[in-house]
Amino acid sequence: xxxxxxxxxxxxxxxxxxxxxxxxxxxxxxxxxxxxxxxxxxxxxxxxxxxxxxxxxxxxxxxxxxxxxxxxxxxxxxxxxxxxxxxxxxxxxxxxxxxxxxxxxxxxxxxxxxxxxxxxxxxxxxxxxxxxxxxxxxxxxxxxxxxxxxxxxxxxxxxxxxxxxxxxxxxxxxxxxxxxxxxxxxxxxxxxxxxxxxxxxxxxxxxxxxxxxxxxxxxxxxxxxxxxxxxxxxxxxxxxxxxxxxxxxxxxxxxxxxxxxxxxxxxxxxxxxxxxxxxxxxxxxxxxxxxxxxxxxxxxxxxxxxxxxxxxxxxxxxxxxxxxxxxxxxxxxxxxxxxxxxxxxxxxxxxxxxxxxxxxxxxxxxxxxxxxxxx
Amino acid sequence: xxxxxxxxxxxxxxxxxxxxxxxxxxxxxxxxxxxxxxxxxxxxxxxxxxxxxxxxxxxxxxxxxxxxxxxxxxxxxxxxxxxxxxxxxxxxxxxxxxxxxxxxxxxxxxxxxxxxxxxxxxxxxxxxxxxxxxxxxxxxxxxxxxxxxxxxxxxxxxxxxxxxxxxxxxxxxxxxxxxxxxxxxxxxxxxxxxxxx
Numbered sequence: 167x168x169x170x171x172x173x174x175x176x177x178x179x180x181x182x183x184x185x186x187x188x189x190x191x192x193x194x195x196x197x198x199x200x201x202x203x204x205x206x207x208x209x210x211x212x213x214x215x216x217x218x219x220x221x222x223x224x225x226x227x228x229x230x231x232x233x234x235x236x237x238x239x240x241x242x243x244x245x246x247x248x249x250x251x252x253x254x255x256x257x258x259x260x261x262x263x264x265x266x267x268x269x270x271x272x273x274x275x276x277x278x279x280x281x282x283x284x285x286x287x288x289x290x291x292x293x294x295x296x297x298x299x300x301x302x303x304x305x306x307x308x309x310x311x312x313x314x315x316x317x318x319x320x321x322x323x324x325x326x327x328x329x330x331x332x333x334x335x336x337x338x339x340x341x342x343x344x345x346x347x348x349x350x351x352x353x354x355x356x357x358x359x360x361x362x363x364x365x366x367x368x369x370x371x372x373x374x375x376x377x378x379x380x381x382x383x384x385x386x387x388x389x390x391x392x393x394x395x396x397x398x399x400x401x402x403x404x405x406x407x408x409x410x411x412x413x414x415x416x417x418x419x420x421x422x423x424x425x426x427x428x429x430x431x432x433x434x435x436x437x438x439x440x441x442x443x444x445x446x447x448x449x450x451x452x453x454x455x456x457x458x459x460x461x462x463x464x465x466x467x468x469x470x471x472x473x474x475x476x477x478x479x480x481x482x483x484x485x486x487x488x489x490x491x492x493x494x495x496x497x498x499x500x501x502x503x504x505x506x507x508x509x510x511x512x513x514x515x516x517x518x519x520x521x522x523x524x525x526x527x528x529x530x531x532x533x534x535x536x537x538x539x540x541x
Numbered sequence: 542x543x544x545x546x547x548x549x550x551x552x553x554x555x556x557x558x559x560x561x562x563x564x565x566x567x568x569x570x571x572x573x574x575x576x577x578x579x580x581x582x583x584x585x586x587x588x589x590x591x592x593x594x595x596x597x598x599x600x601x602x603x604x605x606x607x608x609x610x611x612x613x614x615x616x617x618x619x620x621x622x623x624x625x626x627x628x629x630x631x632x633x634x635x636x637x638x639x640x641x642x643x644x645x646x647x648x649x650x651x652x653x654x655x656x657x658x659x660x661x662x663x664x665x666x667x668x669x670x671x672x673x674x675x676x677x678x679x680x681x682x683x684x685x686x687x688x689x690x691x692x693x694x695x696x697x698x699x700x701x702x703x704x705x706x707x708x709x710x711x712x713x714x715x716x717x718x719x720x721x722x723x724x725x726x727x728x729x730x731x732x733x734x735x736x737x738x
Contacts, residue, residue: 474602495604496614502560502582507604508593525590532597 170245171237172204172229172252177268182301186263192288196277199302200268201225201260204244205252207308213538214308215250216299217259218316218323221391221447222439224267227259228252242522249530250315254538258306263298264290264446272442273374285371285442292319292454296326300334310334313534317341317519318486319447322454325494329456329464332471337537339530341478342519344490345497346455351485354394355448358387362441371442384441385432392431397482397515457497468501475505476533478526480518506533544570546716547732551626551650554708554736555579559621562586562646564608564638565628569596576601583620609633615645622648627732629653630677630686636702643738648707652734655711657691657727675714676731692727699737708736 167173179198186194202225207214217227217240228244230237244250244257261269264287272287290298303311314335316324321343328338344351362368365383373379393401405424420426456464475498479491488509498505510526512518518526548571555561557579563572566585569592575581585596585603596603609632623646625638630653632638642649654676661672671681679686690698692711699706711722711730721729 476597492614499584499614499619500616504582504602505584505604506593506597506602507606508590509605510590525594528594529590529597532594536598536600 167230167237168241168245170247171241172245174232175202175204175226175229175238176231177202177225179268180260180302180305182298182305184301186294186298186301188288188294189291190288194263194270194288197263197270197298198268198274199260199263199270199298200265201258201302202227202229202238203259203306204228204257205255207256207306211307211309213255213312214303214306214310215255215257215313215315216303216311216327217244217250217257218295218299218314218320219259219262220316220318220320221451222388222435222444223320224265225259225261225269226267228257239520242520243527243530249527249534250313251534255312255534258302258308260299260302262290262295264288264443264450266440266443271440272371272446273440282372282374283442284374285445287442287446289446289449289453291450292322292326292456293330295323295450296330299323299327300331303334310336312538313337313339315339315341316343318343318516319451319454322451326454326456328471328473328475329468332467332473335471335473337474337476337533339476339478339533340491340494342480342483342486342491342516343477343494344486345457345493347452348490352452354390355452358390358448359445361386361390362445365441368441371445373441379436380441381436384436384439384444385429387444388435388439389428389432392428394485395515395517397484397513399482399513400515403513465501468503471503473503474533474537475503476529477505477507478510478519478529479508480510480512480514480516480526482513483516483518485516544574547652547712547734548574548626550710550712550716550734551624551652552578554650555581555622557581560619562615562620562623564623564625564642565631566596566601566603567592569599569601569603571624571626572596572601573599608638611637612641612645617644618647620646622646622650624650626650626652627654627676630689632688635688636698639702639704639737643704648736648738650734650736652732653690653695655692655727655730655733656689657693658731659728662728692730692733695733695735699735704737706735706737710734 183196226238228238228241246253261267264271272283276283314324314327321340324338324340327335362383365380367378367380408423477491479488495507508529514521561581561583563585566587569585586606588607593605623642664672711726714731
């Protein structure tokens with residue numbers, strides 16, 4: 167356990183009884199959200215931070231679960247004296263609705279049929295997530311978020327917060343995000359979904375009833391995704407053309423280190439992730455287009471927003487490259503919002519947002535420190 | 542940190558409650574003081590990550606961008622003032638940048654070190670070496686300053702490009718004017734500041 171760790175953390179379940187009308191038109195009459203909190207809410211309830219997770223993330227963002235060796239997925243960023251400093255801030259993170267780590271999702275029992283939802287679970291959009299996160303906020307008695315922070319799909323949720331509930335958010339940090347997906351982004355997502363749906367164990371998404379799961383398809387989807395999270399530079403540096411064996415075998419077994427790495431990533435992923443959730447998350451990404459969806463009222467909302475924005479991108483990210491972040495900056499500039507932008511030199515590709523990087527952490531720390539003055 | 546004296550003059554030219562874009566904003570001190578004293582809103586632009594951090598610590602909006610790549614993201618006349626303080630000499634294409642500044646700003650304010658100052662002239666004339674001065678401390682081979690000019694050069698540049706000079710100030714190193722900087726500015730002025738539209 168690192169020196170500035172939060173230590174052991176225990177997730178909790180919030181059972182939300184308020185029906186949620188989804189963008190698709192369907193309604194979830196009740197649902198559970200699994201969440202963790204770090205630090206403590208101060209007296210005037212002015213130090214709450216919401217962390218939004220990305221495609222494969224969950225509520226376990228920092229600290230350790232008893233009996234597990236690996237900490238939460240953003241443990242380097244969140245903790246005592248870390249950029250998101252739990253000595254000062256009260257951090258909330260949840261497993262998004264439709265997830266597979268304890269919140270209501272495709273693996274849950276549908277109370278109306280008493281069977282697992284499977285592919286009958288409704289498609290949840292970024293806007294639906296934000297609505298459900300607001301329910302959790304009320305449940306926890308939090309009047310407003312000092313910060314809403316997220317990377318990638320999490321960054322999109324942070325942006326959506328500033329459009330949807332501008333009066334409830336003081337600062338928005340969107341890292342390695344995009345204002346909407348490109349055709350290329352959607353194409354990658356579609357191949358991932360096809361890989362899952364072509365798996366013989368898919369059974370139209372109702373695989374759990376049959377006691378199987380489309381692991382091969384999901385592993386392929388993850389392998390493909392993983393390539394888009396890394397940069398050419400980082401793959402070269404990490405694997406080059408290194409072989410697992412001393413010579414070429416002239417067959418189709420795993421020979422190069424990169425092949426072995428991807429295989430391992432795919433196999434590891436399927437042990438903890440549900441294929442329907444992966445389908446849903448990629449669809450939610452594809453659908454995200456707040457600027458197009460923005461009715462006049464949403465634009466007005468944004469203009470009402472007193473929120474400060476920090477937008478961060480990474481030079482080697484080709485999934486959501488700097489130019490996509492600049493589109494977000496442009497939208498905010500055109501609406502005369504308080505926005506800062508930093509483009510971090512990093513080799514890590516899209517995944518750079520999860521890695522330790524001196525400049526990146528300093529930028530986060532500087533923005534958070536200054537915005538946090540007065541607490 | 543002491544406030545840069547040349548920025549005081551620029552801030553005195555900026556009217557309250559306006560919108561300012563500060564190119565090459567450094568640690569953001571100009572915008573910080575303008576926010577405090579004149580309730581302006583605005584953004585700084587810098588390409589050095591150190592300056593981005595410092596500006597954030599000064600609670601100033603700052604955008605990490607390369608000025609040599611242009612200002613295409615900004616709309617026509619979206620700012621009351623676009624400022625370029627002591628950075629003209631590092632810009633790859635000054636004419637292009639000034640045209641862009643004039644597109645997005647109603648007025649622009651530019652300051653630069655005067656290469657026509659007697660101390661520079663003497664170094665070249667007597668020692669035969671490229672001038673190295675307090676304002677321009679770099680050796681010829683290791684300098685970010687690629688487009689140095691004199692006040693006379695700049696006046697011709699404005700005339701050639703139809704830039705209208707609204708106001709100017711030629712000062713010594715202490716940001717003061719004296720009889721000499723008034724009489725023969727191109728010989729005795731250290732810093733030149735122009736307001737242009």
